[in-house]
Structures are given as structure tokens and as C-alpha cells.
Amino acid sequence: MWTTIILGIYILITLSIVVAILLYGAKPSKSLAWLLAIFAIPVGGIILYLLLGRNRRKNKLIALKRNLFTKLPSPGTDLVNSFEGRYRKLMTLFYNNSHFPPVGDNDLQLLKDGKTTFDAIFNALEQAQREIHIQYYIYEDGELADKLWVLFKTKIAMGVKVRMIYDGIGSFSLSKAYLKKLQVIGVEVYPFLPFKFGRFFSSLNYRNHRKIIVVDGQIAFTGGINISDKYLKGDPGLGKWHDMHLKITGPAANHLNQVFMMDWYLVCQELLEPLENPTGITKSKIDTLVQIVSGGPDDDFPALEQTYFSIINAAKKYVYITNPYIIPNQALIKALQTAALGGVDVRLLVSENADNRLVSWAVHSYFETFLKSGVKIYLFPDGFLHSKIIVSDDAISSIGTANLDDRSFEQNYEVNAIIYEKKFAELLKADFLRDSGTGNMLTYDAYVGRPWTKKLKEGIGKIFSPIL
The missing domain is CATH 3.30.870.10 (Endonuclease Chain A)
Incomplete structure (x- = not known):
């Protein structure tokens, strides 16, 4: 009798989760993966989904109304129309996501x-x-x-x-x-x-x-x-x-x-309450000119993913990225490849040493496809490089907490500062070139011939990359 009751409860839980995935799944590939996990791994698949798989943008754990904390005008007001320059579209995007305008x-x-x-x-x-x-x-x-x-x-x-x-x-x-x-x-x-x-x-x-x-x-x-x-x-x-x-x-x-x-x-x-008369x-x-972009799993849109995606797409001459955890989704992969194939100088600077082997395998699993499209990759050999920097065209740059991975885009609360200033971008560019100059530059011909054991490890890392 108890076996029948427990089995019935398990079936009800499984069906409710399947319905939730079908209704609220953010991405078809992830939804399919979770459905396979739930049916292939009894009990364990459900536990993993409850821990790692729920789409919090639809099921908000914390209800927070931003207008309780800020008196900034809402999107669509004259403030948006006042944005000027080459990055007006980006400023509007960041403002609509985080409600912070660029300020001088x-x-x-x-x-x-x-x-x-x-x-x-x-x-x-x-x-x-x-x-x-x-x-x-x-x-x-x-x-x-x-x-x-x-x-x-x-x-x-x-x-x-x-x-x-x-x-x-x-x-x-x-x-x-x-x-x-x-x-x-x-x-x-x-x-x-x-x-x-x-x-x-x-x-x-x-x-x-x-x-x-x-x-x-x-x-x-x-x-x-x-x-x-x-x-x-x-x-x-x-x-x-x-x-x-x-x-x-x-x-x-x-x-x-x-x-x-x-x-x-x-x-x-x-x-x-904000301080009066500071x-x-x-x-x-x-x-x-600086604009703050914040994002988290309770927001309607992945603000930091859109930030990186937009800066890469807007690049005309170059885009240099320093980040320890470059585990991009398909949108960012295509953005980086399209920029490089279109003649933009795309460079990635990644730490050669890693604080997590599985994460390192996942990061390296994307190198071959990047190198094939003309993206230049440098491995920084001294210690562990943890910076999260992007700079483009001597005009725009970003410093903050967000990595280029789904965890920063979907699960973490993050914040970046976007800087619209030539001299500051040139400063970051010079720093990037110094650090990449001490690094080991990868080439496609050499990398494609790496040992099969390394390829196998990268394959394992890639499988787990959506939840790292």
C-alpha cells in the first residue's frame, strides 16, 4: 500500500514538473535536457531540476518593485530621447533593463x-x-x-x-x-x-x-x-x-x-532612504559618462547577457575581452564569430591556470570554434586572472562582476559599470595588450591537433557548462 502511495506521489510530482518545464522553460534545448534527465534519472533528475533548473524569471522567489527604490523616470520618457551619440541604442537598452541612465x-x-x-x-x-x-x-x-x-x-x-x-x-x-x-x-x-x-x-x-x-x-x-x-x-x-x-x-x-x-x-x-545633502x-x-547595469534572476530580461551581446555586435574595429569564465551560450558564440568573420579584431584573454578543472574544461571546449572563425585567444600564464573586462573601439568599456556564462546571466545577481569615454577605453586597451603580450597565443592548427584525452575532457566540461 505504502509503495503505491509513494509511487503515486512521485508520478504527480514528476507530471507537475514536466508541465512547469513546458509552460515556463526559457530555452528549448535546456527544456529538452531537463525532460530527459527527469525521465532517465528517477528521483535524481527531479532533485537536480529543483536545485538548478527552474526558470526564476517566471517563478519569482522575491517580489521587488524597483519604483520603491528609485525615482528615475520610467522607460519611454523624454530622458531616453535625450541619449545621444553612437551608443544611444545601447544606452536605451541598458536603461530599459536596469533603469539607470548614463550620467556624467x-x-x-x-x-x-x-x-x-x-x-x-x-x-x-x-x-x-x-x-x-x-x-x-x-x-x-x-x-x-x-x-x-x-x-x-x-x-x-x-x-x-x-x-x-x-x-x-x-x-x-x-x-x-x-x-x-x-x-x-x-x-x-x-x-x-x-x-x-x-x-x-x-x-x-x-x-x-x-x-x-x-x-x-x-x-x-x-x-x-x-x-x-x-x-x-x-x-x-x-x-x-x-x-x-x-x-x-x-x-x-x-x-x-x-x-x-x-x-x-x-x-x-x-x-x-538616500542621503540628503551629502x-x-x-x-x-x-x-x-558612466552607466550602471544590474541584473538578476528576478528580472524580466537577462540584462548582463544583453550588455555583452550588444557591445560585441556594436564593435566596428575591435573588441577585447578579459574574463576567467568564458562559457558562452549560442547567442554570444554567434556574436563573437560574426564579429570576427566580419573583420572585427576579436581577442579573448583567459587565465591559463584554473581554480576549477571542470570549469576550465568547459571554457576550453569553445576555443576550437572560436579560433576557426578568426577569434584570437591568449592564455595568461602568471597566477590566476580573475578580471571581468570588455573594451571596444577606443570608445566603450565595461568593468564589473559578471562572467560570460549562463550562471552570471541567469542565476546570479550581478552589476557592471559601462564607461563611455575614449581615454578610459584606451587605458584598458593598453592594459589588455600588455597582459596578452605576456600570454601564450593559441593557433587553430596547433589547437585542433591537441590530444584526444584533452578533447574528451572538454566534451565532458561542455555537457555540464549550462549549470556551471
Whole structure:
């Protein structure tokens, strides 16, 4: 009798999931793969689907109305019509997705690697007079964390509000003792979707991959660098970690602050108000146009995927991409191939060393088809390259947290800064050329002759690439 009841429940669950896939499946290829998995792997297929397969754009775990957090005009207003220049279409796209318009009067500082980045971050934090907002995917115990604790304690004693968000899975190793120390000194700290059995299936696969610091609503940082001592001391297995970060002083910093405030509402249901009469700051005379693009699994459209896709398609002369996890979907594959075959100088810079073998196999599995279409690929040999950069035509560039993979496009909360400025693009281009100049350039003839064992590993990686 019990066997019949359990079998009946299993059949009902299976049928309900099949109906959900047919109704809400985002992509036919993925829907077919999940249907095959569910029928081919009893029980296990269902568990995998509940963990990794649900289309959250249709089944929203968190209902968030952006107009609670921003008074920016809605798409279709005169603001959109005021966008000018070659990238007007891109500006409109990014605005319609994230509701942040491009804003001028920004001063930018490019920060390469850990020491330079954390020197700038601590210098800015020491200037804080009213509030510090800090949000990281990975926040680890160590010297950096201890130094931040001391600074927070000093600032809170001066009356500065300190609010902190850490990802519940990315920062899983962050000790309860450290979190308790933060709470004791008055830091308001919350995890983003922490590991809890009750909502294990609904939240495990959706992570907040953003890295944001905002000081007094006017100085902000974002990029690829997490709070981890490996950015200063290196990694025993990989060596030195190389990464890029960005300091923004000006109106775009406030837009990053609004991204933080939206996430703050998600973690504690508190609606923060922007600072009134913010304190004055010293800026250079450089006036750079910046647009913030944020995206997550609850949004209607994959904003970061569309961002990369559009920049690649808009390229006339060149597009250079630095990213550790280039596991593109079919749209991005075609965009890169079409650009290269159309005469655009397309170059990819990827770390030769990897922090995950399966992910590395998946990344390499796309190299042959890229090389065949004329895309140039360079492997960076020194340590681990973690930067997420794209620069094109000495005119537009992007620095942020999003990788070129389905996880960043579909499952993670991400944020990028789009910069419309010639000198800044030239700066990133020069940096790309220096790093790629030290790398190993792949050629199609040599790569196509790689050992069959390597091809087999790449095939395995490619199979798992949609869920990595």
C-alpha cells in the first residue's frame, strides 16, 4: 500500500514538473535536457531540476518593485530621447533593463590587483562621515577582514552607519565569531539567501555575485575583487590572483548605492532612504559618462547577457575581452564569430591556470570554434586572472562582476559599470595588450591537433557548462 502511495506521489510530482518545464522553460534545448534527465534519472533528475533548473524569471522567489527604490523616470520618457551619440541604442537598452541612465560628472580610477585596490578602498572608508555600504560575494576571515573590523569600529564610534551584505554560499566559510564581532560593534550585517534546509531548493542556485562598496553615497567601488587575503598573499595552488576594480566618484556612485539598497531590502525588508545633502568631495576635472547595469534572476530580461551581446555586435574595429569564465551560450558564440568573420579584431584573454578543472574544461571546449572563425585567444600564464573586462573601439568599456556564462546571466545577481569615454577605453586597451603580450597565443592548427584525452575532457566540461 505504502509503495503505491509513494509511487503515486512521485508520478504527480514528476507530471507537475514536466508541465512547469513546458509552460515556463526559457530555452528549448535546456527544456529538452531537463525532460530527459527527469525521465532517465528517477528521483535524481527531479532533485537536480529543483536545485538548478527552474526558470526564476517566471517563478519569482522575491517580489521587488524597483519604483520603491528609485525615482528615475520610467522607460519611454523624454530622458531616453535625450541619449545621444553612437551608443544611444545601447544606452536605451541598458536603461530599459536596469533603469539607470548614463550620467556624467564622474571621476574614475582604474584599480589593478589587490594592493592597489584595497589601499584605495581603505582610504575612501576612512573618509566616511555618514554611512558605509559594503556587499560581497566572498568575504573571508583573515587580515583584510580584521582590518575592516577595526575601521568599522572606529567609524561607528564616530556616528557612521555601517551596513553589510554577504552572500550566504559564497561567504559560507565566514566564521560566526567574526559575524558576532561585527554585530557587537554595531555593524548591521545580513546574509543574502543563506544556506537553510527549509528553502534549500528555492535558493541554493541563486547567488549574489556583486561586489559593491559605497561611501556616503558619492564614492563607490565595484569589480571582480572579493574580500580575501589571496588577493594580497596569493594562493598556494594558483599563485597570485590578478583582478581589476573600479573606483567611481560622482553620480554613478549613487546608482551603485541604489543597487545596494535594493539588495538590502531583499535581506532585511528595510527600505533605506538616500542621503540628503551629502558631504562635499574633492574631484578631478575629468568628466566621464558612466552607466550602471544590474541584473538578476528576478528580472524580466537577462540584462548582463544583453550588455555583452550588444557591445560585441556594436564593435566596428575591435573588441577585447578579459574574463576567467568564458562559457558562452549560442547567442554570444554567434556574436563573437560574426564579429570576427566580419573583420572585427576579436581577442579573448583567459587565465591559463584554473581554480576549477571542470570549469576550465568547459571554457576550453569553445576555443576550437572560436579560433576557426578568426577569434584570437591568449592564455595568461602568471597566477590566476580573475578580471571581468570588455573594451571596444577606443570608445566603450565595461568593468564589473559578471562572467560570460549562463550562471552570471541567469542565476546570479550581478552589476557592471559601462564607461563611455575614449581615454578610459584606451587605458584598458593598453592594459589588455600588455597582459596578452605576456600570454601564450593559441593557433587553430596547433589547437585542433591537441590530444584526444584533452578533447574528451572538454566534451565532458561542455555537457555540464549550462549549470556551471
